[in-house]
Amino acid sequence: MTKRAPLVEGIDYGLDVSADGTTVWVHGADGSNIGRFSKRFGIDVHRTLTAQMAGAGQCLHCTHAPAGPAQWEEFRTQMKAHHHVDVPADVVSWP
Template identity: 55%
Template sequence: MDTKELSSTHDGRPYQLQVSADGGTVWLNGPDGSAVGRFSKRFGIDVHRSGTEQVQGLGECLFCTHEPAGLKEWSLFVAALREHYGVEVCKEVLVFDDEVDGNA
Protein backbone atom coordinates (compact mmCIF):
# COMPACT_ATOMS: atom_id res chain seq x y z
CA MET A 1 0.00 0.00 0.00
CA ASP A 2 1.29 3.44 -0.95
CA THR A 3 0.68 6.30 1.50
CA LYS A 4 1.00 10.06 0.93
CA GLU A 5 0.54 12.93 3.34
CA LEU A 6 -1.57 15.84 2.04
CA SER A 7 -2.73 19.16 3.50
CA SER A 8 -6.09 20.86 3.10
CA THR A 9 -6.07 24.11 1.15
CA HIS A 10 -9.11 25.13 3.26
CA ASP A 11 -7.50 25.01 6.70
CA GLY A 12 -4.06 23.36 6.44
CA ARG A 13 -5.12 20.26 8.37
CA PRO A 14 -3.34 17.00 7.50
CA TYR A 15 -4.90 14.22 5.45
CA GLN A 16 -3.52 10.82 4.48
CA LEU A 17 -4.05 9.28 1.04
CA GLN A 18 -3.63 5.52 0.70
CA VAL A 19 -3.62 3.50 -2.53
CA SER A 20 -4.09 -0.27 -2.50
CA ALA A 21 -1.26 -2.41 -3.84
CA ASP A 22 -3.40 -3.53 -6.80
CA GLY A 23 -4.29 0.08 -7.68
CA GLY A 24 -8.02 -0.57 -7.41
CA THR A 25 -8.87 1.45 -4.31
CA VAL A 26 -7.92 4.82 -2.83
CA TRP A 27 -8.75 6.02 0.69
CA LEU A 28 -8.52 9.52 2.13
CA ASN A 29 -8.22 9.62 5.93
CA GLY A 30 -9.05 12.82 7.76
CA PRO A 31 -7.29 14.58 10.64
CA ASP A 32 -9.33 12.56 13.18
CA GLY A 33 -8.20 9.29 11.55
CA SER A 34 -11.55 8.43 10.01
CA ALA A 35 -11.88 7.53 6.33
CA VAL A 36 -13.58 10.48 4.65
CA GLY A 37 -13.14 9.28 1.08
CA ARG A 38 -12.95 5.97 -0.75
CA PHE A 39 -12.76 5.34 -4.46
CA SER A 40 -13.07 1.76 -5.63
CA LYS A 41 -13.09 0.61 -9.23
CA ARG A 42 -15.39 -2.23 -8.13
CA PHE A 43 -17.65 -0.51 -5.57
CA GLY A 44 -17.73 3.18 -6.50
CA ILE A 45 -17.35 6.45 -4.62
CA ASP A 46 -17.85 7.32 -0.96
CA VAL A 47 -17.11 10.84 0.24
CA HIS A 48 -18.25 11.11 3.86
CA ARG A 49 -18.18 13.53 6.72
CA SER A 50 -15.55 12.71 9.32
CA GLY A 51 -16.33 10.30 12.14
CA THR A 52 -16.25 13.26 14.51
CA GLU A 53 -18.91 15.11 12.47
CA GLN A 54 -21.07 11.99 12.21
CA VAL A 55 -21.02 11.56 16.00
CA GLN A 56 -22.21 15.18 16.23
CA GLY A 57 -25.26 14.18 14.16
CA LEU A 58 -24.30 15.73 10.82
CA GLY A 59 -24.98 12.63 8.71
CA GLU A 60 -22.65 10.51 6.65
CA CYS A 61 -22.64 10.82 2.84
CA LEU A 62 -21.53 13.95 1.01
CA PHE A 63 -21.16 12.25 -2.39
CA CYS A 64 -21.67 8.50 -2.85
CA THR A 65 -22.40 6.30 -5.87
CA HIS A 66 -22.02 2.63 -4.80
CA GLU A 67 -21.57 1.43 -8.40
CA PRO A 68 -18.48 0.27 -10.31
CA ALA A 69 -16.37 3.29 -11.22
CA GLY A 70 -14.06 4.26 -14.04
CA LEU A 71 -12.07 7.26 -15.23
CA LYS A 72 -15.08 9.62 -15.37
CA GLU A 73 -16.05 8.75 -11.79
CA TRP A 74 -12.41 9.13 -10.67
CA SER A 75 -12.50 12.74 -11.91
CA LEU A 76 -15.73 13.32 -9.96
CA PHE A 77 -14.13 11.83 -6.82
CA VAL A 78 -11.06 14.06 -7.12
CA ALA A 79 -13.33 17.11 -7.57
CA ALA A 80 -15.46 16.13 -4.55
CA LEU A 81 -12.37 15.83 -2.32
CA ARG A 82 -11.23 19.27 -3.48
CA GLU A 83 -14.69 20.76 -2.84
CA HIS A 84 -15.39 19.22 0.56
CA TYR A 85 -11.90 18.93 2.07
CA GLY A 86 -9.62 21.22 0.07
CA VAL A 87 -7.38 18.27 -0.75
CA GLU A 88 -5.68 18.15 -4.15
CA VAL A 89 -5.28 14.56 -5.32
CA CYS A 90 -3.18 13.99 -8.42
CA LYS A 91 -5.41 12.36 -11.04
CA GLU A 92 -2.54 10.07 -12.00
CA VAL A 93 -2.63 8.28 -8.62
CA LEU A 94 -4.73 5.57 -10.32
CA VAL A 95 -4.23 4.03 -13.74
CA PHE A 96 -7.15 2.78 -15.78
CA ASP A 97 -6.83 0.01 -18.37
CA ASP A 98 -9.68 1.28 -20.49
CA GLU A 99 -9.77 5.08 -20.58
CA VAL A 100 -12.04 5.17 -23.64
CA ASP A 101 -15.33 4.16 -22.04
CA GLY A 102 -14.38 4.86 -18.41
CA ASN A 103 -14.83 1.28 -17.16
CA ALA A 104 -11.93 -0.44 -15.47
Protein backbone atom coordinates in the same frame (compact mmCIF):
# COMPACT_ATOMS: atom_id res chain seq x y z
CA MET B 1 1.52 4.55 -1.22
CA THR B 2 0.74 6.39 1.97
CA LYS B 3 0.80 10.16 2.13
CA ARG B 4 0.29 12.38 5.14
CA ALA B 5 0.76 16.03 4.38
CA PRO B 6 -0.75 19.40 5.11
CA LEU B 7 -2.88 20.63 2.24
CA VAL B 8 -3.86 24.04 3.54
CA GLU B 9 -3.17 25.63 6.91
CA GLY B 10 -4.68 23.43 9.61
CA ILE B 11 -5.84 20.66 7.26
CA ASP B 12 -3.99 17.42 6.82
CA TYR B 13 -4.98 14.09 5.38
CA GLY B 14 -3.78 10.57 4.67
CA LEU B 15 -3.90 8.90 1.28
CA ASP B 16 -3.65 5.14 0.79
CA VAL B 17 -3.72 3.36 -2.56
CA SER B 18 -4.20 -0.38 -3.06
CA ALA B 19 -1.25 -2.28 -4.53
CA ASP B 20 -3.14 -2.87 -7.78
CA GLY B 21 -4.07 0.81 -8.12
CA THR B 22 -7.83 0.24 -8.18
CA THR B 23 -8.84 1.64 -4.79
CA VAL B 24 -7.96 4.88 -2.99
CA TRP B 25 -8.78 5.78 0.62
CA VAL B 26 -8.54 9.30 2.00
CA HIS B 27 -8.36 9.82 5.78
CA GLY B 28 -9.09 13.08 7.57
CA ALA B 29 -7.05 14.75 10.29
CA ASP B 30 -9.14 12.94 12.93
CA GLY B 31 -8.18 9.59 11.38
CA SER B 32 -11.60 8.86 9.93
CA ASN B 33 -12.17 7.72 6.38
CA ILE B 34 -13.49 10.73 4.48
CA GLY B 35 -13.30 9.26 1.00
CA ARG B 36 -12.96 6.05 -0.94
CA PHE B 37 -12.79 5.48 -4.67
CA SER B 38 -13.07 1.94 -5.95
CA LYS B 39 -13.31 0.76 -9.54
CA ARG B 40 -15.52 -2.08 -8.29
CA PHE B 41 -17.65 -0.34 -5.66
CA GLY B 42 -17.82 3.32 -6.69
CA ILE B 43 -17.42 6.58 -4.78
CA ASP B 44 -17.83 7.38 -1.09
CA VAL B 45 -17.22 10.93 0.13
CA HIS B 46 -18.10 11.19 3.82
CA ARG B 47 -18.10 13.73 6.60
CA THR B 48 -15.45 13.20 9.25
CA LEU B 49 -16.29 10.90 12.13
CA THR B 50 -15.99 13.93 14.40
CA ALA B 51 -18.76 15.68 12.44
CA GLN B 52 -20.89 12.53 12.42
CA MET B 53 -20.57 12.16 16.19
CA ALA B 54 -21.77 15.77 16.48
CA GLY B 55 -24.95 14.80 14.63
CA ALA B 56 -24.14 15.26 10.94
CA GLY B 57 -25.01 12.57 8.42
CA GLN B 58 -22.39 10.32 6.89
CA CYS B 59 -22.57 10.65 3.10
CA LEU B 60 -21.76 13.77 1.13
CA HIS B 61 -21.51 12.10 -2.28
CA CYS B 62 -21.83 8.33 -2.51
CA THR B 63 -22.48 5.91 -5.35
CA HIS B 64 -22.62 2.15 -5.24
CA ALA B 65 -21.80 1.13 -8.78
CA PRO B 66 -18.57 0.30 -10.62
CA ALA B 67 -16.58 3.42 -11.45
CA GLY B 68 -14.51 4.51 -14.43
CA PRO B 69 -12.41 7.54 -15.38
CA ALA B 70 -15.36 9.98 -15.31
CA GLN B 71 -16.27 8.88 -11.78
CA TRP B 72 -12.60 9.17 -10.76
CA GLU B 73 -12.64 12.82 -11.82
CA GLU B 74 -15.94 13.31 -9.98
CA PHE B 75 -14.40 11.80 -6.82
CA ARG B 76 -11.42 14.15 -7.07
CA THR B 77 -13.77 17.12 -7.58
CA GLN B 78 -15.93 16.14 -4.60
CA MET B 79 -12.91 15.63 -2.30
CA LYS B 80 -11.65 19.09 -3.21
CA ALA B 81 -15.09 20.70 -2.77
CA HIS B 82 -15.96 19.07 0.56
CA HIS B 83 -12.58 18.55 2.24
CA HIS B 84 -10.09 20.79 0.37
CA VAL B 85 -8.10 17.66 -0.49
CA ASP B 86 -6.42 17.64 -3.89
CA VAL B 87 -6.18 13.93 -4.70
CA PRO B 88 -3.44 13.40 -7.32
CA ALA B 89 -4.86 12.32 -10.68
CA ASP B 90 -2.24 9.64 -11.28
CA VAL B 91 -2.73 7.45 -8.19
CA VAL B 92 -5.34 5.26 -9.90
CA SER B 93 -4.07 3.08 -12.72
CA TRP B 94 -6.08 2.67 -15.91
CA PRO B 95 -5.46 0.00 -18.56
